[in-house]
Amino acid sequence: MEITRPTSLVEALEARAEDPGADLLAGGTDLMVEVNFGHSRPEHVIALRRIAELAQIDGNRIGAGVTWARLEKSDHRALAQLARTVGSPQIRAAGTIGGNIGTASPAGDGLPWLAAVEAEIEVTSKDRGVRRLPCSEFFTGVKRNALAPDEVITAAILPENVPTNQEFAKIGQRSAMVISTVSACVVRDDDGTVRVALGSVAPTPLRATRAEALIAENPDPSEAVLAEFVRTVSAEVSPITDHRSTESYRRHAAGVLARRLLERCLAR
Amino acid sequence: MIVSFNVNGEDRVANVAGSESLLQVLREELGLPGSKNACEQGECGSCSVELDGAIVTSCLVMAADCEGSAVTTIEGIGSDKELHAVQQALIDHGAVQCGFCTPGFVVTAAHLFEKNPHPETNEIKEALSGNICRCTGYGAILRSLEALAEEAR
Numbered sequence: 001m002e003i004t005r006p007t008s009l010v011e012a013l014e015a016r017a018e019d020p021g022a023d024l025l026a027g028g029t030d031l032m033v034e035v036n037f038g039h040s041r042p043e044h045v046i047a048l049r050r051i052a053e054l055a056q057i058d059g060n061r062i063g064a065g066v067t068w069a070r071l072e073k074s075d076h077r078a079l080a081q082l083a084r085t086v087g088s089p090q091i092r093a094a095g096t097i098g099g100n101i102g103t104a105s106p107a108g109d110g111l112p113w114l115a116a117v118e119a120e121i122e123v124t125s126k127d128r129g130v131r132r133l134p135c136s137e138f139f140t141g142v143k144r145n146a147l148a149p150d151e152v153i154t155a156a157i158l159p160e161n162v163p164t165n166q167e168f169a170k171i172g173q174r175s176a177m178v179i180s181t182v183s184a185c186v187v188r189d190d191d192g193t194v195r196v197a198l199g200s201v202a203p204t205p206l207r208a209t210r211a212e213a214l215i216a217e218n219p220d221p222s223e224a225v226l227a228e229f230v231r232t233v234s235a236e237v238s239p240i241t242d243h244r245s246t247e248s249y250r251r252h253a254a255g256v257l258a259r260r261l262l263e264r265c266l267a268r
Numbered sequence: 269m270i271v272s273f274n275v276n277g278e279d280r281v282a283n284v285a286g287s288e289s290l291l292q293v294l295r296e297e298l299g300l301p302g303s304k305n306a307c308e309q310g311e312c313g314s315c316s317v318e319l320d321g322a323i324v325t326s327c328l329v330m331a332a333d334c335e336g337s338a339v340t341t342i343e344g345i346g347s348d349k350e351l352h353a354v355q356q357a358l359i360d361h362g363a364v365q366c367g368f369c370t371p372g373f374v375v376t377a378a379h380l381f382e383k384n385p386h387p388e389t390n391e392i393k394e395a396l397s398g399n400i401c402r403c404t405g406y407g408a409i410l411r412s413l414e415a416l417a418e419e420a421r
Binding site: 001002025035094 | 285288308309313316323325327330398
């Protein structure tokens, strides 16, 4: 195995251009599990943790190399909430938001938030420069994304005005150190617009747009509308049965969780 | 490939074959078997070490990426002559059962007390939330560290 340890983004992009498809290593908390279990045998690793420019938060730009430990202290309420649910303190000290985006697991804890606030994923290559993709275009399937072999994920770009009214929660089989069975994020704009995103219930983070439209029509929802909201979310998700849960439980839990978060936002 | 880094205050050189973990290199190459190998997926915390100032699971650190880093393992905490305060507290409260998880708990707790000499109970619980004791001896571990935090007041 060969390893390249660039100290600047330019060097990293050159390494990736020279050997497209070389494995990118950030905190290692996903890649090393694959390595330890013999599922991955990297031939060339480009290690990104020495690149200071990737580890910066600058206004609406969250560098891909920012760790969960730092995001636990984010001013974005739901981002801080979700960062606290990622793995253990040890995992949060190493793992990064860029790694979460790159792995593109359906259960990636950061992804519902990115989808709900309508962040764009910034990717950069030596030859084509910067591209910014909405979550709906970046995440293409289970652990699949639109990153080209010569690109590096460089940041999550937030819109200019991210609503301060936002909530995240996840359900798992225990209350810490758990991969989510269902996760959800709800954000509410000052004008009452609500966005709902869910994780672990589809191949990619899923926006419940019909449920959002229901609240747009009923900004002060009655009990009947809230019940309809739950049914709509449950109908919009497309979960599977696996070793962590069943399709029907995930469908049920997605609706309940989204309603709970919506009610928290509405109460504010 | 040759990787040079600092372990427990000493400059060390390791011959790293490929993508193996820091844990493997510590145990198999550098003669430091105190960090334990259990889950190999960052779930149990028994391989916890301090890497460049943060507690991480060394099973999920690629050794080849440690060039220039500073690592503290359980072997670098306390000495045969003088135990670390965390080690003494665990002994005093009978907080060691089979002992397999103990190095990870000591490394993690020592880091906590270095950053915060008198942590609250919730801060202790949160700091140790990534360390699993399969004997389920959490009560005594928590009591020992609460007592240590109280002493420091």
